[in-house]
Amino acid sequence: AQSVAQPEDQVNVAEGNPLTVKCTYSVSGNPYLFWYVQYPNRGLQFLLKYITGDNLVKGSYGFEAEFNKSQTSFHLKKPSALVSDSALYFCAVRERGGKLIFGQGTELSVKP
Amino acid sequence: GAVVSQHPSRVICKSGTSVKIECRSLDFQATTMFWYRQFPKQSLMLMATSNEGSKATYEQGVEKDKFLINHASLTLSTLTVTSAHPEDSSFYICSASFPLTGNTEAFFGQGTRLTVV
Numbered sequence: 001a002q003s004v005a006q007p008e009d010q011v012n013v014a015e016g017n018p019l020t021v022k023c024t025y026s027v028s029g030n031p032y033l034f035w036y037v038q039y040p041n042r043g044l045q046f047l048l049k050y051i052t053g054d055n056l057v058k059g060s061y062g063f064e065a066e067f068n069k070s071q072t073s074f075h076l077k078k079p080s081a082l083v084s085d086s087a088l089y090f091c092a093v094r095e096r097g098g099k100l101i102f103g104q105g106t107e108l109s110v111k112p
Numbered sequence: 113g114a115v116v117s118q119h120p121s122r123v124i125c126k127s128g129t130s131v132k133i134e135c136r137s138l139d140f141q142a143t144t145m146f147w148y149r150q151f152p153k154q155s156l157m158l159m160a161t162s163n164e165g166s167k168a169t170y171e172q173g174v175e176k177d178k179f180l181i182n183h184a185s186l187t188l189s190t191l192t193v194t195s196a197h198p199e200d201s202s203f204y205i206c207s208a209s210f211p212l213t214g215n216t217e218a219f220f221g222q223g224t225r226l227t228v229v
Contacts, residue, residue, distance in 0.1 A: 034217055043118065043205050043220035044156075091154065098144055098209055100218055102155045 004074075004091045006041045013110055015108040021076040023091030025101045033074045033093035035065055037087045038105075044090065050074060060106035061085070081110045114140050116208050116212030125196055125228055133191045133224045134178040141186035142208035146218070147179075150203040156170025159204075179227040 003026045013019045025031055032051055036044040048059025055067045065076045074091060091103040115138040125131050135145055143164045148156040160181050161169040168181035178200075180192040189208075193200055203225050207218040 009195070036220075037222055041121075041203070041223065041225060043116075043223045044207075046217045049217050088153075094218075097161065098218070099146055099161060100156075101158075105153075105155050107153070112178070 001030075002034070002093050002095055002101055004103040006089075006091055008106050009104070010107045010109065013108070015083050015110055015112050016021050016038060018048050018079050019081040019085070019108065019110070021089050021091075021108060023072060023074045023076065023103055025091075025093055026070050027093055031074075033065075033067065034092045034094065034100065035059065035063070035074075035076050036090045036092060039087050040088065047076070047089075057090045081108075083110050083112055086110045114138075114208075114210070114217045114219045116206065116221045118206050118224055120224060122225045125226070127197055127228055128195055130192055130194045131196055131226060133193075133204055133206075133226075135189045135191070135208070135221050137208045137219075140208075140210055142189075142210075143168045143186060145183060145189040145206055145208045146187075147181060147191050147203055147209070148205045150205060150223075152203075156205060159191075164189075173229075193226065194218070196226070198228045200227055201228045 034049045035047040038044050048057050050067045058064045089106045092100040113210045116135045119134045123154045123175045145162040147159045159174045162180045162181045162183040183189040206221045209218040210216045
């Protein structure tokens, strides 16, 4: 079975500093990987995806993620964090049929 | 990006009553939609896959008679929580993606906060 893991329940960074939210995956075959963000009492917003191609994927709101096959990781990054980036972040892998398997979620807190 | 609209955003109902939640794809046709449940500060748990024109596929442990799913058209799926109990209180989210492609992202509704009193 395919799965993703987010080892950190919470990440705290200061505004202006770079941020990283970690994700590792376990899949058979080529992975379809996604990052989503969730604000309180809202649905999920798509940030970026990796299907094939360049290992560095650029997404919405200045976020990017690096696909690393040898380390089976797909960490989310941003060079300079904003207070408004504070939210819940989910890594996900897409299974055949289209359903998404989500990681546990990481709460990002950016302090001014 | 594509828009998925979910309604209502918040509902309070009495124990024993039924509640219907709608999920609409506004600018595309979705042969498949997904229903998730989320507890506070936790991940999304897939409940079922809703297939247009056929029966929904439920994940293990999800009661199909309690969580009725209907996907009557290519733009609408509904989730009905029947005989609701306080333990059914949760955040329910639907999603849809463009059909027939394997690499597209899913688009999510705004979610429905259900409180059973």
